[in-house]
Structures are given as structure tokens and as C-alpha cells.
Amino acid sequence: MDAKTLRARxxxxxxxxxxxxxxxxxxxxxxxxxxxxWNTVPTGSMKPTILEGDRVFVNKLAYDLKVPFTTxxxxxxxxxxxxxxxxxxxxxxxxxxxKRTVGLPGDTVELRNDQLIINGAAVAYQPIAEDLLxxxxxxxxxxxxxxxxxxxxxxxxxxxxxxxxxxxxxGPITVPANCYFxxxxxxxxxxxxxxxxxxxxxxIVGRATAVVASLDSAHHWRPRWDxxxxxxxxxxxxxx
Numbered sequence: 001m002d003a004k005t006l007r008a009r010x011x012x013x014x015x016x017x018x019x020x021x022x023x024x025x026x027x028x029x030x031x032x033x034x035x036x037x038w039n040t041v042p043t044g045s046m047k048p049t050i051l052e053g054d055r056v057f058v059n060k061l062a063y064d065l066k067v068p069f070t071t072x073x074x075x076x077x078x079x080x081x082x083x084x085x086x087x088x089x090x091x092x093x094x095x096x097x098x099k100r101t102v103g104l105p106g107d108t109v110e111l112r113n114d115q116l117i118i119n120g121a122a123v124a125y126q127p128i129a130e131d132l133l134x135x136x137x138x139x140x141x142x143x144x145x146x147x148x149x150x151x152x153x154x155x156x157x158x159x160x161x162x163x164x165x166x167x168x169x170x171g172p173i174t175v176p177a178n179c180y181f182x183x184x185x186x187x188x189x190x191x192x193x194x195x196x197x198x199x200x201x202x203x204i205v206g207r208a209t210a211v212v213a214s215l216d217s218a219h220h221w222r223p224r225w226d227x228x229x230x231x232x233x234x235x236x237x238x239x240x
């Protein structure tokens with residue numbers, strides 16, 4: 001086969017096979033970059049709301065539209081609300097994290113003996129029903145304490161681990177303009193804004209709204225079928 005024939009075949013393969021695949025891949029990855037994505041959660045920092053092995057859906061259009069493959073904003077139409085679970089890049093090392101928004105720009109945030117205080121008002125806590133912990137392991141139930149935290153405008157579940165050393169006292173600090181104070185729901189096992197500071201708005205990827213799939217790593221990656229398409233707002237309700 002001569003060089004001309006090889007070149008003609010290569011051009012034909014490019015037009016009919018490789019170019020359509022490349023265009024499709026670019027469209028798919030651009031959509032994931034700007035519109036929607038998923039995030040696998042490897043740690044228990046958001047227990048009991050999100051468990052290790054959960055894959056959460058990230059709505060990247062919840063607050064803004066970004067240039068594909070960048071954090072540059074083309075337009076903004078909203079901002080994180082208190083209680084939103086958001087995905088963002090850590091200001092410390094760029095790691096992509098999933099945490100809850102507890103402090104908004106201008107808020108004063110304080111923690112005293114694991115009790116959150118926002119703008120001088122102590123957040124209320126209530127005991128929770130055991131059936132809300134159906135997917136939490138027996139070991140975690142034995143070692144942790146659980147409660148319902150009533151953030152202003154949002155109620156959700158939190159956990160504490162009394163036996164471990166943790167940052168249970170913090171602040172008060174004032175959240176800078178255009179920044180957000182993030183914390184994990186598993187308060188005694190979360191690397192969050194207590195350690196790396198408030199998160200600038202431009203480092204926020206989007207809002208986590210649901211668990212789309214869940215695999216239990218402690219039991220040979222067994223699917224947790226009841227957590228598939230599980231809304232992350234299902235426990236939330238207006239604060240009282």
C-alpha cells in the first residue's frame with residue numbers, strides 16, 4: 001500500500017470515526033465542567049447526611065455559569081444559602097471538598113463546646129429518632145452522638161465523636177465579604193473552615209443536591225439501594 005493510499009485512509013478514519021468521537025467527548029466534558037457533575041465522597045466528614053461511598057450530584061448552575069474547564073464566572077444569579085451543601089476547592093491545597101454552608105458574608109461565627117453560635121445567637125439542637133440513622137453503621141452509632149441542628153432557616157442532622165480530640169471551640173470570627181464559612185456535619189471529624197478559613201465565592205463549584213448512587217466500602221462495595229437518588233434536602237425543613 002503506497003503512502004497516498006495510507007494518507008487517504010487516515011483522513012477517512014479521522015472524518016468518520018475520530019473527529020465525531022472527539023467532538024462528542026468535548027461536549028460531554030464541557031457540560032460536566034459548566035452544568036452538572038458528580039462527586040464521590042471518600043470520607044465520613046458529612047455523616048450522617050452523606051456517607052463514605054456516596055456519589056453526590058452537583059448542580060453547577062445553582063449559583064452561576066462558568067467558562068468550561070475554569071472557575072471564571074460568565075454570569076451569577078444566586079449565592080449559597082445557609083445550610084446548602086456545596087462542593088468547592090479548598091483554599092489550603094485545592095482539594096475538592098463537600099461541606100455545609102453555615103456562615104454567610106458578614107456573619108460572626110463561633111463554636112463553643114461543639115455548639116454553633118451565629119451572630120451572637122446560639123443554634124438550637126434537638127435529639128433525633130433512631131430510624132434517621134438507618135444507613136449508619138452500628139460502630140458509628142456506638143461511638144458518636146447525633147442531633148438535629150436548627151440553623152436559621154434550615155434544620156439538618158449533625159454528629160459528634162466524644163472520645164476523639166477535636167476543635168470544639170473556635171472564634172468568634174467575622175466571615176469576609178464574598179466568602180462563606182463551611183463545616184462538615186460530622187463536627188469532630190471534619191477538615192473545614194475552622195482550619196483553612198472561609199471559602200472565597202470563586203472557589204465554589206456548585207450545590208450538592210442528591211445522592212445518585214452509594215456503595216458500602218466496608219461490605220465489599222455492596223450497593224446501598226435505599227440511598228440511590230436520595231435527596232440531600234429530605235431532612236431539611238424551615239428552622240423554627
